[in-house]
Amino acid sequence: MAEDTRAVVGQFVRGKMPKVELGDDQDFFELGFVNSLFAMELVMFVENRFGLRVPNDELRRENFRSVSAISDLVDRLSPAREPVPQEATA
Incomplete structure (x- = not known):
């Protein structure tokens, strides 16, 4: 799920900053792109x-x-998936 989550989050964030080339690990705060409104928008995006x-x-x-x-964060807060029974993996 991590890659799917990362792609969805990346698409949202990059859509908000279309003129910026942004890597997955670049800090939005250090780049100066986050204000209180955008911070709340990020929280609402994750929740919704x-x-x-x-x-x-x-x-x-x-x-x-x-x-x-x-x-x-999303992966950590997402409900745990049911473990696959051992016999199903054989």
Whole structure:
């Protein structure tokens, strides 16, 4: 799921900054592209697009600083998948 999540997050962020060539690990805050409105937009995007609620203790800059960080947050907050039974993998 990580690559799919990263692609979706990357498409959203790059759509907001079309004139900027942005790598997955580049820090939006350090680049100066994040204001309080865009920060809230990122949170709302994650919650709406992935059907998650971002807990208050996860509303930290490091979780929203890059495409990779947001993708990691989404993967961490997503419900765990059911393990595949051992006999199904044989």
